[in-house]
Amino acid sequence: IRFDGRIFAPATPRQANDAGIAFIHQELNLFHNMSVVDNLYIHDCPRLKWLPFIHQKKRMTETDDLLAKLQLKISPHALIEDLQPGERQMIEICKALRLDAKLIIFDEPTTSLTARETEFLFKIIRQLQENGITIIYISHILKDVSVLCDRVVVLRDGRVVDQGDRHEMTIERMITSMCGCDLRQLYPPKTMPVGEEIRLDVTDLSCRGVVDQINLRVRTGEIVGLFGLMGSGRTELARLIFGLEKADGGVISLDGRNVHATRRPSVRRQKVAFVTENRREEGLMMEASISENMALASLSRYRKAGIGLLDQHLLQETVAEQAALLKIKGERTVFTPVKNLSGGNQQKVVIGKWLLTHPQMIILDEPTRGIDVGAKFEVYTIILDLAAKGAGILFISSELEELMGMCDVIVVMRQGVIVAEFDRNAFNERLILQAAFGAE
Template sequence: MSILLETRGLTKSFFGVPALRDVSLTIHEGRILGLIGENGAGKSTLMNVVDGVFPATDGSMFLRGLPYQPRSPADATGHGIAFIHQELNLFSNLTVAENIFVDAFPMRAGFIDRRSMRRETERLLASLDLEIAPDTLLDRLAPGERQLVEIAKALRSNPQLIIFDEPTSSLTARETERLFEVIRRLRDEGKTLIYISHMLSDVRALSDDIAVLRDGELVGSGPAEELDTSRMIELMIGRELAQLYPPKTAAPGRDPVLRVAAMTQPGVVQDVDLEVRAGEIVGLFGLMGAGRTELARMVFGLDEFAHGEIRIGGTLLRGQSPTDRIEHGMAFVTENRREEGLLMESTIADNIALVSLASYARTILRFVDAPKLSAVAQQMADDLQIKAHDIGGQPAKSLSGGNQQKVVIGKWLMRQPKLFVLDEPTRGVDVGAKYEIYSLMDRLAREGSGVLFISSEVEELMAMCDRILVMNRGEVSGEFGERPFKQDQLLRAAFREDLAA
């Protein structure tokens, strides 16, 4: 087992603040290294140094025993290192082949040599078992296929080391499985891979070796067999976490805050009944594409539905208007906080204030009472322990995923809603921040709100919910009201038709 890449005492500081401290890591050839750590633990910094995005402040790297100092990502590519970023770098209006060759078109007589571009693309796609015509517009591909196109692009330069950063966050379960097959096959062909992810189960399933970073330091590394999940978590957060979940302190009341009856939209959901009571956390489980998000969007008035009723606290809601839902005390936290929940460039305070601006408007001209609003926002930020030094000056994008999620929840809390719809609130969030979000959820329920908690992670639903509904192909395929829940029953309900078929 030879060593492909070695870092010795790698240190990187930004403006005097260390992001990496004395990291000495060995990466063995032909193996998959799972790199884990909480947000801000230094995973991205480490990989950016390896990829030549910026140089290390101190320390050295050796590639196959030779000193390695990449000056740029292109230089790293020249050394056989490819980095597949979390956000895909593809163009939806170009073809698959053009996307793969966008930075180095093959030329012939002054024009793009489309024939050889097509041929090369076919070869690369075939090596990934991807049956797509090279001239297909990227726009036509599913997210999983796009991910594979990005991999094909990385393979073009025949790299020896391929780094994946959170590649599965937008993929369905099947697409993820397919990606894993590809990654394993690349390993079997002798390539070395680094896999960065929050999904510890994915890292477990895939990795030969695991390395754990915390606060910029390498706190553990070794063969995957020697690190079980609880040990991984322990290393990541630096203390023994007896429980991943906070104790439940809220008890459901009797009054329903949300009642959905016979909600139907052809092709999407069929006859869904749903009730959430005050102080109750109701889980909505299902596989990707089971219709949970679609249902939530209809409930919140974002999408139309053909039949059915929605009542909030006994009031029948008419029409399709999120504004109306908000008026009636509904709050919606989406999984796409980047796209739907947050104004990334705006300050944290502005984000928190966003949906309650009207309540802080005074005088007949409806000017916003800015001092009062910012005081309340500050209080909210303190209350939720949002880690920021200046909520009035710092843009939302500067926060980690977990803290961004807290800003979104805080924004809604300002209106004291009766019902929270949380769609995958812990996705892409590290273990420590997850715990805080669970505590927050428990607090919402304790203070009398109803919570509809949508998630694909069955464990967190089992830990936090009073009741769990399972959806499959747009229908409710099971309802479980007794704690403790049985995982196999939940999964069976979620897979119902797939098993029958």
């Protein structure tokens, strides 16, 4: 590595910081129960001359200057937990500026941001660039890359496979380089027809203030997409169906058997899987291994009869086979901690955990959020394989293009109510968006 013309080999992040390199992680390194100013000075504080006391006035003045530089109307005393995701991102940039960084590395900075917050972030990044700061911008959102970056480098399996000027690196070329397939092949073709048997039947499902009179059906081998704006009730509906939340009324039937929607049933016994949108907090134990995570939903399969202990040999053998089928890439296969995996491989661990239960109905909530194009293609292939085997799929996504590429039916929700339904042969992006926004 050469930095500023000299050979550079940092042994610790602190050495990189001292050299002028800042790294803004996808999962922000902020203490949520502490104030803005305390987060900015978490590593070192200005001393009051030779006395062992913090120079509070200098700390506040410097913080005010940093916030003003980014045109942020945030109090230095505000707690991080009270800030919006976009504002937290700006505090990370303030930390980098305080280090007098010459190079700032952004890792998937827009994953949790709204369109307005993303636009403001891009404005700040361009401002940093104008001030002579070099930016490395890591993202799977190719539209953002094509708008923001001067040069694009594509990595696949740890190697540079393509690079070029922004105007040369079209989105089509980036996708081809990332996954080795043409843009038109991004969504694998669905070859198996939808069955006649009803896998999931939701009738008049209601939960006060969340969803109202929901009627929904998913047949065997069918992929039903659920689309709507944030707050439309999509995720809440999924959690009600899975039994994580209690409904006020309505009936849920799985393969013709009624499940009590007003109680919290053990739907896993009904062969239902739920891939949550928040894999890091709800889908995985980040410190545990691939093996330990993938066995979570099916531990009873590995229990030794009579003694209550797990058959570790059977467990490791089963998980290793599943990991190989899903092409999960880990340093030491199934013993790798999931925190060391990429977002795409972490998502495959979550899916693999549920596949070991042999589900007949699968609820997927934003299954491709935060993963690259190549990993998306692999997840799509897994979904289509499950549908081909007769599973019913409820696919929730904020990416309409994704739903149109994968689903047999798209159901649109707005304010907790189903407002429209489109069969595949009638998919129309404009009409679907109009239904989601409530526009005429």
